[in-house]
Amino acid sequence: MTTMPGKRDYYEVLGVGKSASADEIKRAYRKSAAANHPDRNQGDSAAEERFKEAAEAYDILSNPEKRQLYDRVGHEAFTQSRGRGGGGAGFQDLNDIFGQFGDIFGDLFGGQMGGGGGRRGGGGPRPTQGDSLKTRLQLDLREAAFGCNKTVEMTRDELCDTCDGSGAKAGTTPARCDFCGGSGQVVQQQGFFRLQRPCHVCKGQGTIIRDRCATCTGTGRQPKKFSLDIKIPAGVDEGMQIVARGQGEPGEHGGPRGDLYCEVQIKKHPLFERDGSDLHCTVPISFSQAALGTQFEIPLLDGKHLLEIPAGTQPGEVLRLRGKGMPHYQTQRKGDLLVEVQVEVPRKLSGRQQELIRGLAEIEHKHVSPHRKSFLEKLKDLFVAGEESEEKK
Ligand SMILES: [Zn+2]
Numbered sequence: 577m578t579t580m581p582g583k584r585d586y587y588e589v590l591g592v593g594k595s596a597s598a599d600e601i602k603r604a605y606r607k608s609a610a611a612n613h614p615d616r617n618q619g620d621s622a623a624e625e626r627f628k629e630a631a632e633a634y635d636i637l638s639n640p641e642k643r644q645l646y647d648r649v650g651h652e653a654f655t656q657s658r659g660r661g662g663g664g665a666g667f668q669d670l671n672d673i674f675g676q677f678g679d680i681f682g683d684l685f686g687g688q689m690g691g692g693g694g695r696r697g698g699g700g701p702r703p704t705q706g707d708s709l710k711t712r713l714q715l716d717l718r719e720a721a722f723g724c725n726k727t728v729e730m731t732r733d734e735l736c737d738t739c740d741g742s743g744a745k746a747g748t749t750p751a752r753c754d755f756c757g758g759s760g761q762v763v764q765q766q767g768f769f770r771l772q773r774p775c776h777v778c779k780g781q782g783t784i785i786r787d788r789c790a791t792c793t794g795t796g797r798q799p800k801k802f803s804l805d806i807k808i809p810a811g812v813d814e815g816m817q818i819v820a821r822g823q824g825e826p827g828e829h830g831g832p833r834g835d836l837y838c839e840v841q842i843k844k845h846p847l848f849e850r851d852g853s854d855l856h857c858t859v860p861i862s863f864s865q866a867a868l869g870t871q872f873e874i875p876l877l878d879g880k881h882l883l884e885i886p887a888g889t890q891p892g893e894v895l896r897l898r899g900k901g902m903p904h905y906q907t908q909r910k911g912d913l914l915v916e917v918q919v920e921v922p923r924k925l926s927g928r929q930q931e932l933i934r935g936l937a938e939i940e941h942k943h944v945s946p947h948r949k950s951f952l953e954k955l956k957d958l959f960v961a962g963e964e965s966e967e968k969k
């Protein structure tokens with residue numbers, strides 16, 4: 577047996593003995609391919625070389641005829657048939673490796689790396705997570721303040737009962753796609769980029785269905801209704817999402833289910849407006865109530881509150897009721913209720929009302945309030961200033 581300079585013994589490359597069985601060789605190759613896989617060692621050219629070297633070794637040792645020839649002649653045996661230069665019998669193109677052995681080492685990644693697309697052999701592409709679903713939950717402000725349970729009723733795709741998700745007619749199984757070797761992925765090298773695309777023959781499934789299941793027409797899925805109770809925490813706000821993990825559609829090739837996202841929508845309340853944890857409302861009172869002070873009951877989200885409006889309350893004044901707002905959804909600390917006082921001026925007056933207000937007006941002329949007085953003085957100053965500037969012209 578001859579050895580070539582710079583070329584390692586194939587048994588040494590795979591770390592197996594000369595008498596290793598086909599199974600041992602396969603296992604050793606899978607281990608090496610997994611460790612040096614370009615997906616895991618991006619930019620590591622030494623790992624890529626080891627990956628190519630292992631593929632080359634496996635290519636020879638997995639074929640009984642080639643193995644025999646190698647055992648007898650050594651590396652020299654293959655330099656003629658596969659071209660000279662560089663790696664001799666080796667693989668120059670990763671694409672060739674994935675094309676030839678993708679299904680042998682591919683399924684190593686299914687379990688370990690999870691999610692996303694990718695190649696996977698040993699029966700099909702890598703498992704992918706199912707689609708997530710989205711729905712809206714309508715709450716009123718009271719439900720948002722105290723939390724509640726809501727039942728979501730939706731339709732989602734489930735694995736077909738008849739074919740158990742395979743899409744194949746009862747008694748048949750999907751056949752492995754010959755084009756991609758069952759990996760569902762085709763790898764192309766373009767310059768520096770290694771592009772991985774779903775196989776166009778099997779549409780990324782890795783399998784081809786010859787006889788379709790009649791129930792699902794080969795899709796492997798069936799829409800089914802389901803209902804789910806969702807617990808809404810106290811204090812949720814408009815646009816928040818409550819996620820029910822694993823309540824989406826089932827994954828492909830044994831992958832996990834997607835999630836169910838419930839977006840919270842809160843109906844407008846007739847009295848309260850929400851601003852984070854605070855609630856705002858406006859209460860109209862009459863001029864005399866504002867002047868003399870009053871009390872009245874305002875409704876809260878739970879029960880009522882006797883609101884005290886002190887004498888002399890000004891229009892637009894805000895009374896703060898601490899802790900009567902919304903709870904914060906994380907801390908559950910409650911915000912405030914802010915009551916804005918609106919003083920209403922009557923549009924129509926009875927004869928008696930007119931009489932009294934006129935009486936009030938007469939008194940006001942004699943007793944001008946300090947606030948009003950300063951306003952009148954400012955007004956007078958403005959007129960005087962205006963006249964002066966007129967005179968200067
Ligand atoms: Zn079916």
Ligand SMILES: [Zn+2]
Pocket residue numbers: 753754755756757758759760761775776777778779780781782783
């Ligand atoms: Zn295919």
